[in-house]
Amino acid sequence: MIEIYNNLYIGEDIDCEACTSDSGFSIVHACQSCHQRLVKIKGPLPYIYEDGSHLYLNLVDSPFELPADLTNPMFKSAINFIYCELQNKKVLVHCNFGYSRSPSIGMIYLATIGIIPGNDFNAAANEFVKLYPKYGPGTGITLYLLRNWDFLTKEIIAI
16 A cells, blocks of 8 residues: 555555554445445445445456446546545555556546646656556556546546
């Protein structure tokens, strides 16, 4: 788990497991595995499911560009959840390995609040990797971010 901004952490599955409900963390679960585990408990869920201090996203890391009609609402929910939860808590954004989905959400958040440049995906990624050296977005995430960068950084308003 790496802190990329004040009380905002990016991590992987093992970090999620370490953050119990009494750890003071709110968690964005940016992975299909956590979503599927929750479905087994609660039954069918939408792609986005908020349960107290947990936001579950049925977000996959596909070799193909992610469809904006499904993915844009997930990123928007994640950015707004982070913004709200950071008011009083630490926030962990995690995916399975911490390379692609969770750091991409963290990068978008930092771009929306002006910590890293928000005009261009490549410029933002070059700055973000200085904060989070493990960043290695998959092909599907990269294609999605390139095509939807303006929506993600200009239309999602976290503030």
